[in-house]
Amino acid sequence: DVKVTQSSRYLVKRTGEKVFLECVQDMDHENMFWYRQDPGLGLRLIYFSYDVKMKEKGDIPEGYSVSREKKERFSLILESASTNQTSMYLCASTHRGRDYEQYFGPGTRLTVT
Amino acid sequence: SQQGEEDPQALSIQEGENATMNCSYKTSINNLQWYRQNSGRGLVHLILIRSNEREKHSGRLRVTLDTSKKSSSLLITASRAADTASYFCATGQTQGGSEKLVFGKGTKLTVNP
Numbered sequence: 001d002v003k004v005t006q007s008s009r010y011l012v013k014r015t016g017e018k019v020f021l022e023c024v025q026d027m028d029h030e031n032m033f034w035y036r037q038d039p040g041l042g043l044r045l046i047y048f049s050y051d052v053k054m055k056e057k058g059d060i061p062e063g064y065s066v067s068r069e070k071k072e073r074f075s076l077i078l079e080s081a082s083t084n085q086t087s088m089y090l091c092a093s094t095h096r097g098r099d100y101e102q103y104f105g106p107g108t109r110l111t112v113t
Numbered sequence: 114s115q116q117g118e119e120d121p122q123a124l125s126i127q128e129g130e131n132a133t134m135n136c137s138y139k140t141s142i143n144n145l146q147w148y149r150q151n152s153g154r155g156l157v158h159l160i161l162i163r164s165n166e167r168e169k170h171s172g173r174l175r176v177t178l179d180t181s182k183k184s185s186s187l188l189i190t191a192s193r194a195a196d197t198a199s200y201f202c203a204t205g206q207t208q209g210g211s212e213k214l215v216f217g218k219g220t221k222l223t224v225n226p
Contacts, residue, residue, distance in 0.1 A: 004155075031211055042201065042218035043156075050211040058213070090155060098143045098205060098212045099163055104155035 003027070004105040006091055012111045019078040021108050023091030029103075030096035032074035034058075034066065036087040037107075043090065049074055050096060081112045118217055119202055125223040132189040134220040136202030137182075143212060144205040145178055145185045149198045150219070156201065159187075192224045 007022035023032065033048040035058075045058030047066040055066050063085060067075040074093075078085055088109050092102040120135045136145070144163045148156040162169045162178045162185070169176045175188040189196055199221045203214040 033213070035216075040218065043203075043216040045213060045215070048211070048213055050209065056209045056211070056213075059215075088153075092156075094212075096211060098207065099161065100212070101146060101158035101161055102156075102214060104148075104157070106155045107153070109153075 004091055004093055004103050006089075006105040006108050008108050009106060010109050010111075012113065013078075013081050014113055015082060017078075017081050017112075019081050019110065019112075021076040021078075021089055021091075021110070023074045023076070023093075023105055024072055025074075025093040025103070026072065027093060027103065028071070029093035030071070031094045032068065033092045033094075033102065034064075034074065034076045035090045035092065036060070036085075037090055038087050046076065081110075083112050086110060086112045119200070119220045121220060122218070123221045123223075125225065126192055128192060128194055128224055128226050130192055130224075132192050132196070132222055132224070134187045134200055134202075134222070136185045136187070136217055138185075138202075138204045138215075138217075139183060140204070140206060140215075142180075142204040142206055145176075146203045146205065146214065147174075147176060147185075147187050148201045148203060148216075150201065151198050159200075161205075189222075192222075194224050194226045196222060197224045198222060 034046045035043040049068040091105040147159045
């Protein structure tokens with residue numbers, strides 16, 4: 001059974017803290033993605049990666065960075081968390097190329113106080 | 114990039130009825146995909162239709178794509194209470210030599226027993 005796992009289901013951090021969200025997939029997928037989901041706004045792409053050490057900005061990269069040191073792991077980093085980064089964060093992975101479905105993790109609900 | 118727009122935002126029907134959700138988009142696409150999300154969970158892929166296809170079926174799901182109108186519809190026949198969820202359309206678009214998905218804001222479907 002294919003799997004995308006995320007390090008935490010719920011996370012509470014303070015403003016200004018550095019936050020790491022981890023995502024691991026076991027499907028040998030080349031492409032990995034980070035989204036945030038907010039009520040009424042749907043899913044918005046933050047960053048994606050199509051290979052180890054490669055990254056592409058999505059639609060809302062400001063305030064975030066990413067790291068992909070190994071093929072199976074993609075990390076989202078909030079350098080200095082702010083309250084407007086309180087959100088549900090979803091990780092996904094898929095094969096390189098076009099016309100492939102994405103497989104999603106269960107999500108991390110991050111609250112920044 | 115432009116997000117897809119689902120219509121309606123919310124839909125409430127009785128068990129056994131059909132549910133139709135629509136999606137419009139603005140750019141050229143490789144494919145259009147539909148995903149389902151149960152409350153507070155990750156997304157699950159339902160069906161993918163390529164840009165050169167007009168209609169596709171999978172079980173009780175029927176998807177149509179009209180690239181001239183830049184629109185798609187998802188029909189769920191003989192709905193069940195278990196179909197209660199949010200449904201998202203996503204357009205596959207090329208960026209940086211890879212493919213990303215651009216999601217709409219979703220339709221919240223409630224199927225009443």
